[in-house]
Amino acid sequence: MEVTPRVAEVDVRLVNVTKKFGDAIAVDAITLDVSDGEFFTLLGPSGCGKTTTLRMIGGFEQPTSGLIELKGVDVTFLPAYERDVNTVFQSYALFPHLTIYENVAFGLRRSGIKGDELKRRVGEAMELVQLIGYEKRVPAQLSGGQAQRVALARALVNEPAVLLLDEPLGALDLKLRKQMGIELKRIQREVGITFIYVTHDQEEAMTMSDRIAVMNKGRYEQLAGPETLYERPSTRFVAGFVGASNLLEGKVGSDGDDWTVTLPSGAVVRAPKSLGDIGSSGAIGVRPEKLTLLERGQQSKGNTLEGTVVDTSYLGVITQYVVEGKGGLRLLVSEQNIDRTTRSDTWRPGEQVTLTWKPEHGFVVGDAASA
Amino acid sequence: MGMIRRHPALVPLLLLLPGLVWLVSFYLAPNIQMFASSFWSGTLESGFSFSFSNWTNYTDALGKYQQQYARSIQYGFAATLICFAIAFPLAYFIAFKAGRARSALLFLVVAPFFTSYLLRTIGWRTILGDDSIILGPLKAAGLVDPAARFLDTPFAVIAGIAYNFVPFMILPIYVSLEKIDRRLLEAAQDLYATSWGAFRRVTLPLAMPGIFAGSLLTFIPAIGDFINAELLGNPNTTMVGNVIQRQFLVDRDYPTAAALSFMLMVLILAGVALYGRLLGTDELTSKAI
Ligand SMILES: Nc1ncnc2c1ncn2[C@@H]1O[C@H](COP(=O)(O)OP(=O)(O)OP(=O)(O)O)[C@@H](O)[C@H]1O
Ligand SMILES: [Mg+2]
Numbered sequence: 001m002e003v004t005p006r007v008a009e010v011d012v013r014l015v016n017v018t019k020k021f022g023d024a025i026a027v028d029a030i031t032l033d034v035s036d037g038e039f040f041t042l043l044g045p046s047g048c049g050k051t052t053t054l055r056m057i058g059g060f061e062q063p064t065s066g067l068i069e070l071k072g073v074d075v076t077f078l079p080a081y082e083r084d085v086n087t088v089f090q091s092y093a094l095f096p097h098l099t100i101y102e103n104v105a106f107g108l109r110r111s112g113i114k115g116d117e118l119k120r121r122v123g124e125a126m127e128l129v130q131l132i133g134y135e136k137r138v139p140a141q142l143s144g145g146q147a148q149r150v151a152l153a154r155a156l157v158n159e160p161a162v163l164l165l166d167e168p169l170g171a172l173d174l175k176l177r178k179q180m181g182i183e184l185k186r187i188q189r190e191v192g193i194t195f196i197y198v199t200h201d202q203e204e205a206m207t208m209s210d211r212i213a214v215m216n217k218g219r220y221e222q223l224a225g226p227e228t229l230y231e232r233p234s235t236r237f238v239a240g241f242v243g244a245s246n247l248l249e250g251k252v253g254s255d256g257d258d259w260t261v262t263l264p265s266g267a268v269v270r271a272p273k274s275l276g277d278i279g280s281s282g283a284i285g286v287r288p289e290k291l292t293l294l295e296r297g298q299q300s301k302g303n304t305l306e307g308t309v310v311d312t313s314y315l316g317v318i319t320q321y322v323v324e325g326k327g328g329l330r331l332l333v334s335e336q337n338i339d340r341t342t343r344s345d346t347w348r349p350g351e352q353v354t355l356t357w358k359p360e361h362g363f364v365v366g367d368a369a370s371a
Numbered sequence: 372m373g374m375i376r377r378h379p380a381l382v383p384l385l386l387l388l389p390g391l392v393w394l395v396s397f398y399l400a401p402n403i404q405m406f407a408s409s410f411w412s413g414t415l416e417s418g419f420s421f422s423f424s425n426w427t428n429y430t431d432a433l434g435k436y437q438q439q440y441a442r443s444i445q446y447g448f449a450a451t452l453i454c455f456a457i458a459f460p461l462a463y464f465i466a467f468k469a470g471r472a473r474s475a476l477l478f479l480v481v482a483p484f485f486t487s488y489l490l491r492t493i494g495w496r497t498i499l500g501d502d503s504i505i506l507g508p509l510k511a512a513g514l515v516d517p518a519a520r521f522l523d524t525p526f527a528v529i530a531g532i533a534y535n536f537v538p539f540m541i542l543p544i545y546v547s548l549e550k551i552d553r554r555l556l557e558a559a560q561d562l563y564a565t566s567w568g569a570f571r572r573v574t575l576p577l578a579m580p581g582i583f584a585g586s587l588l589t590f591i592p593a594i595g596d597f598i599n600a601e602l603l604g605n606p607n608t609t610m611v612g613n614v615i616q617r618q619f620l621v622d623r624d625y626p627t628a629a630a631l632s633f634m635l636m637v638l639i640l641a642g643v644a645l646y647g648r649l650l651g652t653d654e655l656t657s658k659a660i
Contacts, residue, residue: 060557080560081568093558097576106572107562154562 009036010072011162011194012057017066019052026052028218029066034162034196039188041197043205044215045241050198051090053215054164057196059083071161081110086155090166092147094139100126100150101135107158125157128187145176152187162194169204177201181208202242206230214238230287234276236365239285246291246331247283247365259284259364264327269303271362279367288334290361293321293353300356307331307355309347319346323355331355409629419625428630436614436631440638443610446525447594450532451540454589455582457533458540462581465541466548480541488535492602495531496522499603523605531599539588547581548574583650591639611635 012034019027027049034040042050055061056068059080068076075083086107094103104122113121126132129149139147148168155163168184169177185208188195199205205212206226213220214229214237221235233239239247250263258270259278271284278284286303293309294300307325314337321333333355347353375381409428411419433440465476483491497503499521502510509515521527551574559569597612611631618628 058561060560080557081563081565085561087558087561089554089558091552091554093552093554095555095558095573097573106559106564110563110568158562 010034011036011038011070012040012196013067013069013072014053014057015067015069017053017056017063017068019049019056019061020064025218027056027063030219032213032220032223034194037192037194039185039195039197039208039210041199041205041209041212042215042220043199043202043212043241044220045200048215049218050200050215051166054087054166054196054198057162058085058087058164084161086158086160086163088148088151088155088163088165088168090168090170092139092151092168092171094147094150094154096139098138099135100131100137100139100142103139103150104154104157106154111158121157125153128156128190129153129183144171145180148172148180149183152184156187156191156193159191160193162196165195165197167199168197169199169201177204184208206242212242214241216241232276232363233285234364234366236283239363239365243287244332245285245287245363247285248329249283252278252280252282258359263305263329265325265329267305267326269305269362270359271364272360275360275362276364277366278364282364282366284362284364286357286362288320288332289318289336290357291331291333292356293323293333293335293347294356296352296354298354300354302356302358303362305329305331305355307353309349309351309353312346312349314346321347323353325355405629405632408625409633411626411629413626415623415625425626428626429634432627432630433634436611439609439611439614440634442608443594443612443635444638446529446532446600446608446610447590447596449529450536450593451586451590453529453533454537454540455586457537458544458585459578459582462541462545462548466545466551477545480538480545483538489598489602491535492531492598495527495534495603499527499530522603523608525604525608527603528600528608528610531603532593532596535596535599536589536593539592540585543584543588544578544581547578547584551577579650583646586646587643590642594639595635 010033014030014032017027017030018025030053042053044050052061056063057070059075059078059082063076066076067074070084095106098106101122104125105118108118108121122135123132126135129152131146131149131153134142134146134150139150142150148171151168165184169180172180181204184195188208197205197208206229209226211223211225212229213223215221216237222229222233222238224232229238229242233242233245236247239245248261248263248269250261253260253262254273255270257273259273259275259282260268260270261278261284262268269284271278292300296306305325307323307329309321310324311322313320316337318334318336321335323331323333325331375385407421408419410421410423410425411428412422412425413419461480465473465480469476486494498505500506501520501522503521506515506519506521510517510519521530555573555577556569559573560566564572594610595612595615597610597616600608600610600613615628615631615635618624618631
């Protein structure tokens with residue numbers, strides 16, 4: 001490997017890409033850059049346009065308008081077989097009539113690679129996905145996880161510039177999914193190929209991705225690294241989709257360096273303006289684990305709200321509470337069970353509490369329209 | 372029910388029973404009877420007697436009618452090829468391109484079955500006739516010799532067979548094409564196969580079972596057919612089916628008819644076995660590469 005430092009090159013660029021099916025807009029003027037070697041994820045709920053976006057990059061669907069570039073070359077209308085891109089399909093789409101070896105060799109053979117090089121490269125790919133010994137089987141003789149790895153090997157063996165993965169772990173059970181997720185990340189680091197990964201599972205996205213575009217209704221609402229998405233979600237949708245959050249809605253105001261929100265109960269909460277733009281109808285949010293529960297009457301600096309514990313669930317690592325306040329306020333609080341040093345028992349439903357958090361631990365979401 | 376629960380091994384037997392009864396009474400028993408009668412000697416009037424020494428029935432029949440056998444194979448083969456050439460593109464179109472017209476087109480494929488086989492074949496006499504809608508205008512335009520004729524030629528017989536059996540080729544091919552997961556074709560394209568490449572490496576191998584079934588369903592009845600040769604051919608286009616039919620129903624020479632039938636069956640079985648080997652699954656896999 002060269003060690004000369006360089007600015008990350010753009011591998012995939014979408015400019016104003018729109019896809020309509022009849023009158024329905026599946027993808028709505030998306031513009032984004034994916035850099036070389038990046039693990040980039042499109043995250044969003046069902047029907048938000050993730051697959052359609054991926055299919056346009058792969059060449060299986062043509063945009064209604066807009067431009068798609070691969071490595072600086074316009075490929076908008078290039079057929080799939082001429083693109084230096086490979087796909088791991090949601091359903092794997094392994095060739096049922098070919099052995100695993102031939103499945104993996106398929107792309108190489110089409111590119112005219114044969115003999116020892118073919119054998120070597122297929123062998124390497126099989127080793128990478130730890131499927132040595134399965135060469136002679138046919139896809140029907142594989143488990144879901146093995147089929148998924150063959151699909152991965154079949155794509156990776158071609159050493160494409162970009163690998164597209166459409167919910168490749170969707171068909172697996174939770175445990176295998178986590179395991180394969182770690183595997184995928186390892187393989188991506190090892191081969192250094194750009195991955196564009198589609199999922200609706202935020203946990204999966206968070207653990208693997210360098211950057212995530214959170215999509216909703218054909219566009220993305222925020223594009224950032226996992227940490228930023230979690231700590232500073234910029235829209236209500238992102239705050240709700242990535243992790244759990246409490247949104248404090250009310251009358252928005254400004255006080256010096258802080259945004260203020262006056263809740264229906266009359267209580268005022270604050271967040272520093274440096275966290276983002278609240279606009280005229282935004283909200284202040286706070287993650288459940290940033291809230292601290294105090295006995296009623298105990299004083300604290302920062303934001304405080306009063307409420308009553310209505311539900312307690314012990315989840316091992318954490319205990320989760322639902323606290324209700326005045327004016328229909330309902331907050332989720334999670335407390336690490338390590339804090340048992342300060343209090344010998346969990347809070348019980350019915351107990352009166354004061355909730356507190358530092359203003360800078362909250363986040364600010366903007367107007368719905370500013371998404 | 373209790374008995375089934377206590378003896379689950381009975382289930383497959385029970386499921387097979389109706390078919391077994393049917394096959395034993397209408398296939399196996401008549402075949403044994405036919406096999407026996409192929410070793411008969413004598414006539415209907417004087418009565419038949421069985422003897423293994425009558426194996427000469429076979430050699431006699433073969434010697435006398437080898438031409439008809441050869442013709443049957445040729446015609447059957449030609450008709451099957453024609454059927455394939457017509458059926459594959461059509462089935463492909465219906466499966467991949469027809470969209471909503473699919474069921475309507477499939478209905479049209481089987482629509483001829485609403486008319487009797489005999490009537491349809493007689494209909495071909497009109498179509499192929501000397502002054503028919505095909506030859507008439509061609510002759511009028513001076514494009515073909517006024518003396519040219521289709522009817523009562525091998526061409527007419529083969530055309531008739533192909534026409535009558537083409538649905539049996541279309542339907543199985545259609546079914547196997549229709550079953551192909553479209554994402555496999557995208558996967559092939561994703562892996563640098565052109566449209567033609569994807570067709571050759573994915574569509575065609577996956578359609579093989581349908582092609583296999585279709586060819587058998589066409590070739591087997593075609594080789595034993597006699598109606599087309601009877602209605603559309605001439606005395607020099609008789610097939611083995613015509614001979615068997617005549618021996619059984621006109622000349623009442625049951626031993627010869629039985630020997631001919633038996634040899635035809637063996638011929639077909641041998642052909643199917645060979646064909647199956649050629650297109651067998653192992654072969655399929657390696658050929659697709
Ligand atoms: N071929 C098509 N014809 C018509 N509409 C389509 C087509 N493909 C997708 N759509 C529509 O476009 C929208 C986006 O679909 P897409 O498959 O991209 O969603 P997705 O984000 O991948 O969802 P999921 O998580 O369920 O896979 C959906 O509303 C879908 O119904
Ligand atoms: Mg999808």
